[in-house]
Amino acid sequence: xxxxxTLFTKFLLDFMFYAGIVVIVTLPxxxxxxxxxxxxxxxxxxxLCVIFFLSGIFAVLxxxxxxxxxxxxxxxxxxxxENVASLEKMSIYSFFIAVITACRLFIYLTPAVLVIIxxxxxxxxxxxxxxxxxxxxxTYKQENDLTI
Numbered sequence: 001x002x003x004x005x006t007l008f009t010k011f012l013l014d015f016m017f018y019a020g021i022v023v024i025v026t027l028p029x030x031x032x033x034x035x036x037x038x039x040x041x042x043x044x045x046x047x048l049c050v051i052f053f054l055s056g057i058f059a060v061l062x063x064x065x066x067x068x069x070x071x072x073x074x075x076x077x078x079x080x081x082e083n084v085a086s087l088e089k090m091s092i093y094s095f096f097i098a099v100i101t102a103c104r105l106f107i108y109l110t111p112a113v114l115v116i117i118x119x120x121x122x123x124x125x126x127x128x129x130x131x132x133x134x135x136x137x138x139t140y141k142q143e144n145d146l147t148i
Contacts, residue, residue: 006074013070017063024056044107051107054100058093065090079137087131094124 023030028049035042065086072078098120104113 010070010074013063013067017060017067020056020060020063024053024060027052027056040108047107051100051104055097058097058100062090062093065093079134079141081135081138084131084135084138087127087134091124091127091131094120094127098124 031041031045031048031052035045041048069078069083069086072080072083098117101113101116101120
């Protein structure tokens, strides 16, 4: 069961990473198309392109770091400094997404925008704390490896 779950998770991360790139590349077309049905998107085409493009880039960067970390899980070597660095980067990317999304408040205020900001602030804080935990775990692991 663990192997199927692991393979599914790897597939899902890979799919989201590459799908995210496709979404970013096709963003102007998507916003223009949706603008036919929602005047907000039509009126704020350029602003939304910039906001969603930048947020998308940071989201794909988060997925890239998750894929890197997942590689260490597959290699059965999770507690390494590279994962600490990945978690630190993910926290920074999450905070950037929160700030970029906060810029959208000047265009149009919706409850969903506030929720997205809150989610990415919490994700950034969680990643920062987890980086500290992993850093301690790596230190303990290295000390333990030296005593053997």
